[in-house]
Structures are given as C-alpha cells and as structure tokens.
Amino acid sequence: MTTAFLPELPHLMVEDQVRAALLEDLGRAGDITSNATIGPDRQATAQMNSREAGVISGLPLAQAAFRLINPAISFEALVGDGERVAPGTMIARISGPARGLLSAERVALNFLMHLSGIASHTARFADAIAHTSAKVTCTRKTIPGLRAVEKYAVRCGGGSSHRYGLDDAILIKDNHIVVAGGITEALKAAKAFAGHLTKVEIEVDTLEQFEAVLKEGADVCLLDNMGPDTLRQAVAMNRSSGGRITLEASGNVNLDTIKAIAETGVDYISTSKITMAAPTLDIGLDMAIG
Numbered sequence: 001m002t003t004a005f006l007p008e009l010p011h012l013m014v015e016d017q018v019r020a021a022l023l024e025d026l027g028r029a030g031d032i033t034s035n036a037t038i039g040p041d042r043q044a045t046a047q048m049n050s051r052e053a054g055v056i057s058g059l060p061l062a063q064a065a066f067r068l069i070n071p072a073i074s075f076e077a078l079v080g081d082g083e084r085v086a087p088g089t090m091i092a093r094i095s096g097p098a099r100g101l102l103s104a105e106r107v108a109l110n111f112l113m114h115l116s117g118i119a120s121h122t123a124r125f126a127d128a129i130a131h132t133s134a135k136v137t138c139t140r141k142t143i144p145g146l147r148a149v150e151k152y153a154v155r156c157g158g159g160s161s162h163r164y165g166l167d168d169a170i171l172i173k174d175n176h177i178v179v180a181g182g183i184t185e186a187l188k189a190a191k192a193f194a195g196h197l198t199k200v201e202i203e204v205d206t207l208e209q210f211e212a213v214l215k216e217g218a219d220v221c222l223l224d225n226m227g228p229d230t231l232r233q234a235v236a237m238n239r240s241s242g243g244r245i246t247l248e249a250s251g252n253v254n255l256d257t258i259k260a261i262a263e264t265g266v267d268y269i270s271t272s273k274i275t276m277a278a279p280t281l282d283i284g285l286d287m288a289i290g
Helices: 013-028 032-037 059-069 097-127 148-155 174-180 183-193 208-218 228-240 258-262
Strands: 045-052 072-075 090-097 136-139 170-172 198-205 220-224 244-252 268-270 282-290
Touching: 013 059, 013 148, 013 208, 032 097, 032 282, 045 228, 059 072, 059 090, 059 097, 059 183, 072 148, 072 174, 072 208, 097 220, 097 258, 097 282, 136 174, 136 208, 170 174, 174 198, 183 282, 198 208, 208 220, 208 282, 228 244, 228 258
Parallel strands: 136 268, 170 198, 198 220, 220 244, 244 268
Antiparallel strands: 045 090, 045 282, 072 090
16 A cells, blocks of 8 residues: 655745744734733743644644744644544643743644644545545635645645646636637647646536547546536546546535545545635643743
C-alpha cells in the first residue's frame, strides 16, 4: 500500500499568512489590553485543548503566530496535523512571556479552528465513501488569500486537492464551451495549447455531451449535476471506450448524497462544501501563571 504523505507548508508561506493576520489584529498600537494589565516580565503557560472530536490541521500556523509575536515563546505540539482527536485532547503546550501569549492567542486559534474545521468536515465526507475507490476533492471555492492552507486542511482530512488556480490545469466549463463554439472545438483548441504535463478537463451535463468528449478525448471529464443512474451510464460508456478518461462527479454533493454518487464508480467527487461550509472545530486555550 502506498502511503499518502501530507505536504509540508513552506515556512515562508506560513509566515506571510500569519504575519498579515497578526498585523491586522495588532492595529496601530499593539495589544493595549495586555500592555496595560500584564507586566513585561510576567511568564505564563497555556494549553490548547480540543473541546470536540475532530481532525487537527494548522499547527504550523498556530506555532508561527506565537513565534512571530515573541521568539522566546515555546510551542510544543502534542498531536500532529491530520490526527483525529477526542474531546478534551490536549493539542499543544505553550509557555513564555505572558504578553506575547495573550497577543498571539486569537490569531493562532483562528487559524487552527478554521483549518481543523475543514479537515474534520472533509473527513466526514471521506469516511462516507471509504468503502469505494472514489476520492472527495475540493474546488477553487476558498476564502481569498487562504487557498493554499485550506487545500492543505482538505489533505489533512483525507481529501484530495483539485487544481490550485487558473494556471495549473485546463478546466473547460460550460461558458468556455459556449464561447469556443462547442465541445469538440474547445477540446481541440485546449489540447493544441496545453503542454505535455498539463491536464485537460471538460465539464458536461448530459450523456450526449459526454459522448462527444469520448470521441475527441480528454484527461478528465467533470459530470455536472447528474443523478446516480446517469452517472452509472457515464461510467459504463467510459469503460466501453477503454476507460481512458478520469471521471469526476460534481453538483448536489453533500453528506446525504455522496455515498450513492461514489457507488456509481466515478473516480473523484468534487464539492465546495468541505471548504465553504465547514464549521470551525472548537478549540480552547487555557492559561496559568508561569
């Protein structure tokens, strides 16, 4: 069995994300509450605890928040990204100058709760189709500026990453087809344009359109808003043509429908629900005087 390793978040990318969030929070004068109430030499310890079951994601960003505020702060992660936790699990221990802990607390928790929420929601979808060969994958529907880390969280939850942006794969949508003059015309132009490492995917919403894709050829076909019966027909058509095209189902995907979609035999199921509709994971930070 091949192990699917989690990608590492590059330090430079993490620091840029976290620095921007800290500057937003610190505003023009810094943390005036902590500066007003806590002496500069006061030390403190803190614990990050999960208040509900879920999958952890975003520890590098949480750690960076404390480090960027004050390098003297120690952050010890007790679990890893991608790990499932039960309610009450201690996620990390933090210690150091109390002002810094308090100033970094909210940004660290915001990243960790948001990304862990995405990982946890993705895991619910992945668990629902674990008995099939299909994989749940995210889309470009992400919060602007957070795409890379949100897609990382999807991976932590057992999902697959779709294209990152407009530049790493060709995805011909319905509006592209209209303007290009049809499926065949769009595919011919795309394949002539693409480099040999660039995948070409096209969206269809009828079996008649899919037949045209089978004739012209593509790397991936997105079967949009098709019910399970229609999806099964598309899978059979693809198999009869040699199974050359990877099939991705999309549209009306939720926790109630994904099992039936996966059981049709499609390869991937894309949904914005795992990024755009994921609730945050409840994580708390409790402090004590050091």
